[in-house]
Amino acid sequence: MGSYASPKTFALKFSCASDWSVSTNFLSLINRCKWEVRPLSRVSKLRNEIAIEEEIKSSAILLLDRISFEDGKIHAGSRISTKMKQFKSYKGDIVVSKINARKGAIGIVESDKPIGVTVHFRVLIPDEDVVNRLFLWLALRGKFCRNQFEIATGGQGKGEISEERLMDINVPFPPLPIQETIVENWLRANQAVSLLDTEKKSIVENLNSILQQMTKGYFELKNSRFIIADFSKSTQWDVKSGRSAVFRSLNPDFVRLGDFSKECSEKINPWEDPEKDWPIYGVNNDEGVFFNCYQKGEEFNAAYKKIQKNWFFHNPTRANVGSLGIVPDVPDDAITSPEYQVWKLNGGYLPEFMALVLKTDYFLTLVEFNRVGGVKQRMYYANLAEIRLPLLDMNIQMQFADEWKNILLELRKTEQKQIKSHVEIEEMILGIRPVERI
Numbered sequence: 181m182g183s184y185a186s187p188k189t190f191a192l193k194f195s196c197a198s199d200w201s202v203s204t205n206f207l208s209l210i211n212r213c214k215w216e217v218r219p220l221s222r223v224s225k226l227r228n229e230i231a232i233e234e235e236i237k238s239s240a241i242l243l244l245d246r247i248s249f250e251d252g253k254i255h256a257g258s259r260i261s262t263k264m265k266q267f268k269s270y271k272g273d274i275v276v277s278k279i280n281a282r283k284g285a286i287g288i289v290e291s292d293k294p295i296g297v298t299v300h301f302r303v304l305i306p307d308e309d310v311v312n313r314l315f316l317w318l319a320l321r322g323k324f325c326r327n328q329f330e331i332a333t334g335g336q337g338k339g340e341i342s343e344e345r346l347m348d349i350n351v352p353f354p355p356l357p358i359q360e361t362i363v364e365n366w367l368r369a370n371q372a373v374s375l376l377d378t379e380k381k382s383i384v385e386n387l388n389s390i391l392q393q394m395t396k397g398y399f400e401l402k403n404s405r406f407i408i409a410d411f412s413k414s415t416q417w418d419v420k421s422g423r424s425a426v427f428r429s430l431n432p433d434f435v436r437l438g439d440f441s442k443e444c445s446e447k448i449n450p451w452e453d454p455e456k457d458w459p460i461y462g463v464n465n466d467e468g469v470f471f472n473c474y475q476k477g478e479e480f481n482a483a484y485k486k487i488q489k490n491w492f493f494h495n496p497t498r499a500n501v502g503s504l505g506i507v508p509d510v511p512d513d514a515i516t517s518p519e520y521q522v523w524k525l526n527g528g529y530l531p532e533f534m535a536l537v538l539k540t541d542y543f544l545t546l547v548e549f550n551r552v553g554g555v556k557q558r559m560y561y562a563n564l565a566e567i568r569l570p571l572l573d574m575n576i577q578m579q580f581a582d583e584w585k586n587i588l589l590e591l592r593k594t595e596q597k598q599i600k601s602h603v604e605i606e607e608m609i610l611g612i613r614p615v616e617r618i
Contacts, residue, residue, distance in 0.1 A: 213324055213611060215610070223310055226302060274320070279333065314367075315362055329341060395570065402545050435528065451477050453477045458484075462516065465502035485520065490506060496520070536581070
């Protein structure tokens with residue numbers, strides 16, 4: 181933004197004003213675009229097709245769960261029913277969050293099935309005679325448009341951009357051949373990362389297959405609606421415990437995870453150092469363990485748990501969907517939520533190998549067998565400790581760990597190149613960098 185970041189006054193020729201609004205005209209000064217700009221209404225139109233309840237109940241359409249801020253990916257699934265009106269979107273449509281477009285919640289529908297979205301979203305049909313749909317998506321998620329969304333929604337809170345204001349958003353509009361070149365650059369910049377992501381999945385799937393083959397009765401236990409379990413070997417009387425008991429009976433040579441791990445419950449009282457910025461780490465099913473934020477010691481009202489490199493922790497209510505992970509390189513004062521279950525290995529398994537095991541469908545199935553509770557089921561460390569696993573030869577563990585380490589190093593380097601390319605592509609979208617193959 182330069183010197184225009186926070187001026188109390190500014191000057192603008194009346195002939196250059198888009199409307200009589202301080203915020204909109206201030207925006208025209210801080211946004212620099214060398215291309216012609218056009219309102220969204222000139223390059224797309226709204227789709228207002230309403231889904232009927234029968235389509236939703238029959239799963240003829242999916243329902244939107246969320247749009248990722250990071251990459252604009254649309255996550256959708258099936259539900260039995262919903263009380264909210266749903267607008268239909270089709271493959272190739274662009275879906276815009278009226279609240280979070282400023283954060284990047286703008287996606288392209290890739291599903292062959294239609295996806296229903298609520299009134300908090302709007303569905304756009306790009307006019308492909310004048311605009312490349314991928315270019316339009318990139319432009320809308322770029323800084324030029326996101327700055328406009330920021331002002332139009334008030335910058336914070338639950339403000340929604342109106343339909344009229346949405347269609348007035350100005351979009352960079354280079355000639356169509358230049359749009360297509362920019363899109364080709366973007367696709368090329370992402371291809372290498374996609375290939376490495378595929379290799380990552382292949383390693384996990386290979387390990388998953390090995391673990392399944394080593395396990396007697398795995399598929400029958402996972403998929404069968406009926407089981408015969410020895411009551412005396414069940415920790416409690418429910419179907420999950422029954423499956424777990426049968427699993428142990430069929431695989432008596434498997435080891436108890438608790439025999440090779442230990443719970444880590446050292447508590448830290450951050451408020452004892454009120455001026456200190458404490459690094460807090462979280463865990464989810466996308467990234468595993470990740471850095472969340474810094475927080476002043478004076479802002480804590482509960483003790484947190486200490487974590488160290490190569491320890492593990494998981495969210496007890498979401499472990500079944502993959503919210504588990506290994507702790508990476510972290511500062512000595514790294515901490516995590518007191519609700520999370522923190523543990524470490526003390527033999528039998530390499531930490532890097534166990535980190536891979538946690539990513540397999542096989543392990544998540546065992547988590548499902550060992551969770552406890554009624555409506556909101558949980559897996560505490562005591563439940564995790566009862567999971568039985570095959571103890572693979574250390575050479576096999578090292579082979580998997582080395583392969584995983586190498587792919588992560590290569591991915592890190594490739595992602596750095598990707599970030600650089602994305603910066604260049606953003607400049608091409610604004611016309612401040614020559615459009616050429618990168």
